[in-house]
Amino acid sequence: MALLPENFSFARKGLPLVAIAGLVIAALFIWSGLPDRQLEEPERDPPRATGALANSARVAGAGVVEPSSETISVGTALAGLVTDLRVQPGDFVTRGQPLFVVDTRAIRSRVEESGAAVGEARAAIQEAQAAIAEARSAESTAGRQLALYREVDDPAAVSRAEVIRAEGEASAARQRRELAQARLSAAQARLRSAEAQVGSARTELGRATVRAPISGEILAVNIRPGEYLSTSAGGNSQSFIEMGETRPLHIRIDVDEEQAPRVALGEPAIVSPRGAAERQVKASFVRAEPQIVPKRSLTNSAAERVDVRVLQLIYQLPDSDGTFRVGQQVDAFIPAKDGKTPQASRAEAAR
Amino acid sequence: MLWIAIRMLTGDKQKFYGLVFGIAFSTLLITQQLTIFVNLIERGASGVYNVPSADVWVMDEVSRTTDVNFPMPSTALDKVRAVPGVEWAVPHLRAGASVRTSNGDLEGVSVIGVDDATLIGLPRRMAQGSTDVLSTPDSVIIDDVGTTRMFENGQSPIGERLELNDQRAVIRGVADAVPSFTSQVTLYTKYSRALNYVPGTRNRMSFVLAGASDGIAPEALTQAIEEQTGLRARTRDQFAQDGVDFIIQNTGIPLNFGITVLLGFIVGVAIVGLTFSLFIRDNVKQFGALKAIGVTNRKIRGMVASQAGLVGLIGYGLGVIGTVLFIWGFSSNPTFKGFYIPWQVPLISLAAVALILLFTGWLALRNVLKTEPAAVFR
Numbered sequence: 001m002a003l004l005p006e007n008f009s010f011a012r013k014g015l016p017l018v019a020i021a022g023l024v025i026a027a028l029f030i031w032s033g034l035p036d037r038q039l040e041e042p043e044r045d046p047p048r049a050t051g052a053l054a055n056s057a058r059v060a061g062a063g064v065v066e067p068s069s070e071t072i073s074v075g076t077a078l079a080g081l082v083t084d085l086r087v088q089p090g091d092f093v094t095r096g097q098p099l100f101v102v103d104t105r106a107i108r109s110r111v112e113e114s115g116a117a118v119g120e121a122r123a124a125i126q127e128a129q130a131a132i133a134e135a136r137s138a139e140s141t142a143g144r145q146l147a148l149y150r151e152v153d154d155p156a157a158v159s160r161a162e163v164i165r166a167e168g169e170a171s172a173a174r175q176r177r178e179l180a181q182a183r184l185s186a187a188q189a190r191l192r193s194a195e196a197q198v199g200s201a202r203t204e205l206g207r208a209t210v211r212a213p214i215s216g217e218i219l220a221v222n223i224r225p226g227e228y229l230s231t232s233a234g235g236n237s238q239s240f241i242e243m244g245e246t247r248p249l250h251i252r253i254d255v256d257e258e259q260a261p262r263v264a265l266g267e268p269a270i271v272s273p274r275g276a277a278e279r280q281v282k283a284s285f286v287r288a289e290p291q292i293v294p295k296r297s298l299t300n301s302a303a304e305r306v307d308v309r310v311l312q313l314i315y316q317l318p319d320s321d322g323t324f325r326v327g328q329q330v331d332a333f334i335p336a337k338d339g340k341t342p343q344a345s346r347a348e349a350a351r
Numbered sequence: 352m353l354w355i356a357i358r359m360l361t362g363d364k365q366k367f368y369g370l371v372f373g374i375a376f377s378t379l380l381i382t383q384q385l386t387i388f389v390n391l392i393e394r395g396a397s398g399v400y401n402v403p404s405a406d407v408w409v410m411d412e413v414s415r416t417t418d419v420n421f422p423m424p425s426t427a428l429d430k431v432r433a434v435p436g437v438e439w440a441v442p443h444l445r446a447g448a449s450v451r452t453s454n455g456d457l458e459g460v461s462v463i464g465v466d467d468a469t470l471i472g473l474p475r476r477m478a479q480g481s482t483d484v485l486s487t488p489d490s491v492i493i494d495d496v497g498t499t500r501m502f503e504n505g506q507s508p509i510g511e512r513l514e515l516n517d518q519r520a521v522i523r524g525v526a527d528a529v530p531s532f533t534s535q536v537t538l539y540t541k542y543s544r545a546l547n548y549v550p551g552t553r554n555r556m557s558f559v560l561a562g563a564s565d566g567i568a569p570e571a572l573t574q575a576i577e578e579q580t581g582l583r584a585r586t587r588d589q590f591a592q593d594g595v596d597f598i599i600q601n602t603g604i605p606l607n608f609g610i611t612v613l614l615g616f617i618v619g620v621a622i623v624g625l626t627f628s629l630f631i632r633d634n635v636k637q638f639g640a641l642k643a644i645g646v647t648n649r650k651i652r653g654m655v656a657s658q659a660g661l662v663g664l665i666g667y668g669l670g671v672i673g674t675v676l677f678i679w680g681f682s683s684n685p686t687f688k689g690f691y692i693p694w695q696v697p698l699i700s701l702a703a704v705a706l707i708l709l710f711t712g713w714l715a716l717r718n719v720l721k722t723e724p725a726a727v728f729r
Contacts, residue, residue: 011361015371016661019668026671026697029679033691035400035529036475039587042404042562044469046439049432054564060432256426259433275468277439295426308424333432 047277047331053270057336059263061313063253063271065328067244068316069214074241077207078102079231082223087241089221093212099241100210102229107204114197121191128184135177142170216245219326249317249324251283253332254310257292262336269315269334277331279323283315352646356654357661359634366633367662369626374666374704375673377619381612381700382674382692388608390690394532395598396591397689398445401528403475405560406569409440409576409584414557416594417445418461418531422554423582430580431559436567437576441466442542443558446549450538451514458501460536462515464545471560473526473539479509480524485541490523491548497536498525499685513538515548529689532598616703623662624711631655631715635722643724655716659708667704671697 008014049058080102087099146166152158220242223229229240251271255263265288272280289312313334317324324330361367398417399408409431414420422444431440444464449457465472470482478495485492491513493501498508513520515538526539540548546555561584563572573584585593599605631638638651674692681687 009361011364011367012357015665019665022668022672026668026675026692029675030692030694030697033678034694035689035691037400038403039406040403040475042439042469042471044471046441046466046469046471046562047432048439055435057435058433060429062429254426254429256429258426259430262433277468308426310426331432336433 044275045277047272047333049270049333050280051270053333053335057262059255059259059334059336061253061255061259061310061332061334063251063313063330063332065249065251065317065324065326065330067216067219067246067326068248068250069216069245070250071219071242071244071326072213072216073239074099074210074213074243076100076102076210076229076231076240078204079229080208082225082227082229085221085223085225087218087221089218091218092216093218093243094215095212097212098209099212099218100223102208102210104205104208107201107208111198111201111205114194114201117194118191118198121187121194124187125184125191128180128187131180132177132184135173135180139170139173139177142166142173146170210241212243214243214245216243217247218243219246244326246326248319249326250286251315251317251324251330251332253313253315253330253334254295255313255334257309257311260292260311263288263311263313264335264337265313267335269313269332271315271317271330271332273324274329274331276323281318281320281323283317283332286314286316288313352650353654353657356658359637359654360630360658360661363630363633366626366630370623370630370662371666371669373619373622373626374662374707375669376622377615377707378667378670378700378704379673380615380618381703382671382696383677384608384611384615385696385699386674386678386690386692388604388612389693389696390687391532391604391608392595392598393591394530395594395596397529397531397594399587399591399594401474402443402472402560404471404562405587406563407437407561407572407576407584407586408590409559409561409580409582410557412581412583414583416597417558417590419597420445420557422446423556423559424554425556427556427580427582428559431561431576431582434572434576434579436564436572438562438564440559440561441469441471442556443472443560444542444545444549444555445557446545446555447535448515448538448549450520450536452501453512458536460497460515460538461531462545462548463537463539464542464549465539466560467541467543470541474528476527478525478527482524484523485539487521487523489519489521489544490540491520491544492524492526492539493522494526494528494530494537494539496528496530496534496685496688497538500534501536516550518547520548530685534686616707619703619707620710623707624714627659627662627711628715628718631719635718638719639722639724642722648720651719652716655712655719659712663704663708667701670700670704 048054049060082100083103084101085099086097086101087093093099146163146169149158149163149166218241220239222238222242223240253269266285268282268284270280271283272278292309292311295308295310315332395416409427411421411423425442428440428442431437442464443466444462446462448460448462450460451457463472465485470485473482473492474494477492480492482492484490493508502508502511508522508525511522513522520538520540522538526537528537531537538548549555559582561572561576563569569586573586573589576582576584641651674697678687678690678692682690
């Protein structure tokens with residue numbers, strides 16, 4: 001124990017020192033070990049009402065971006081294989097521009113077929129006309145012969161039998177002419193029918209090409225050349241081509257029916273896309289849908305049954321180079337009619 | 352004179368160490384048990400404290416704690432957002448689910464769905480990986496204590512595949528979180544994905560987490576939210592207290608720990624009281640002699656007080672350091688994850704020690720003060 005002073009007493013001096021040191025260490029341990037329960041700001045910006053709306057009456061809603069024409073699912077008039085696809089997603093098309101073509105081989109052969117029938121009918125007409133001309137000349141020859149015989153007064157000069165033969169020839173020639181005329185009109189009718197068939201085949205050919213119903217942007221192309229399209233598609237199956245007018249874009253905001261009476265219709269809304277709350281824009285009011293509908297799930301859950309009904313409000317987005325895209329979810333804040341909450345006004349009414 | 356008292360005290364080694372041991376033991380018992388008690392019931396609030404950024408929790412009127420909740424329709428979020436004074440509000444889903452691990456075991460988990468865009472609702476820190484992993488498909492983040500329960504032998508959970516409600520889930524991160532009261536495995540994922548992982552009911556959203564605007568007190572905001580939406584709103588501290596109260600009301604923990612703390616106190620009183628009065632009785636002659644040479648009762652009181660003070664200081668110090676060593680030693684054990692010593696607890700045990708010493712000292716002094724100086728001759 002050379003390290004310690006001579007009269008060092010462990011119990012009197014050592015232990016108290018140990019105890020005090022222990023207490024100091026304990027105090028430090030306790031102080032540093034206290035849990036960190038400080039509130040902190042969220043790392044990423046959540047959507048928030050800004051500007052005048054920040055501390056005034058407002059209604060919030062979630063919505064989706066849609067084309068101002070709403071999304072058009074382009075269908076096909078004819079079933080068949082896709083042979084030609086003329087557009088890509090993102091293309092801007094004008095009204096009437098071809099989008100895709102279904103297989104036209106059968107229709108083209110029908111065009112050719114009915115074209116041949118037209119030629120055939122034309123030939124038959126010519127044939128009938130030639131027959132008419134031949135019958136006419138035979139008829140006139142027979143007529144002249146008969147007239148000649150009739151002018152002869154001497155009964156002995158011309159035998160009775162000769163006259164009868166000439167009369168017969170004349171009437172046979174007349175009948176041949178009538179028959180040929182009937183054939184001509186039949187051939188003409190065949191021609192008209194064949195021409196009509198050509199016309200209908202041409203129309204089919206036109207129907208095989210699907211054209212843009214409006215000017216707008218192609219949003220989705222779900223078909224590829226070689227795929228078979230059925231006209232009965234629709235309902236729950238995927239649409240072939242989706243398009244819509246994306247200049248400008250609209251948003252459809254769902255507002256809970258309980259909050260719906262508070263919405264100040266006509267006022268612009270503050271809108272931000274999911275995940276980019278700091279990129280807020282002001283959207284101008286377009287209209288409120290006349291019907292209150294069951295809330296469509298925006299949560300990707302397949303089998304959500306909801307009895308919550310919502311008022312759908314349509315707002316027009318300003319030009320926003322790519323911040324908003326069709327189908328994107330947005331958070332919106334809309335000014336409320338007056339500063340009163342439903343509860344507050346109820347309480348006031350009770351008074 | 353006080354130094355004489357100290358020498359008198361340490362002169363009898365056995366009794367001195369007996370006294371120190373008595374105080375140290377009851378301090379240890381009281382401090383350690385109170386610490387564990389406080390930490391255990393605060394597990395009821397861990398769900399609230401794990402979310403570092405929410406000022407206010409909004410829930411259905413009948414919801415009680417983070418785990419005892421009744422889901423709301425999804426438009427409740429918009430209702431809360433419409434309340435003036437709400438800076439932001441995000442959805443929060445908490446629900447139980449069963450998970451099948453890759454080796455076929457079944458494990459009950461609680462699934463927490465955090466806001467898709469902002470990830471508000473995740474714990475403050477990550478133990479492994481970053482919160483960005485939630486952007487990859489089917490990914491979940493597991494809590495660190497859950498990892499030890501679900502994966503034995505220190506196997507890394509990263510990349511493990513689970514099956515939740517017939518859906519694939521891949522663990523891509525480990526969160527540093529305080530476990531819940533039941534230490535259930537917790538899986539954090541995005542709200543929209545959590546909807547798929549939890550078997551569906553009509554309403555799914557358990558909570559709306561809201562932040563108060565600058566200059567608006569959370570208490571005032573809860574009132575505004577309750578008035579305007581008809582939902583129940585609690586501030587963070589209120590809701591944490593709700594969780595603690597729930598455990599106090601529904602378990603026997605307070606009674607159990609209360610009994611242990613009382614036992615600590617009684618053991619302290621018994622050991623210290625007995626030893627102290629024995630010690631004083633043995634030294635009655637010395638006190639008599641002191642009285643005979645004219646030492647006043649007041650001086651004697653001071654002497655006994657200094658003896659008690661020294662014993663108290665040493666015993667208390669050793670007891671507290673014992674608790675600290677205990678908590679420190681077990682800090683790496685998942686069962687004690689997040690345990691800390693609340694600063695009030697050592698003060699409570701200090702008061703208890705003071706009470707023990709006052710009581711026993713008073714008992715012992717009664718004899719001394721009555722002592723005649725003549726006692727020295729007996």
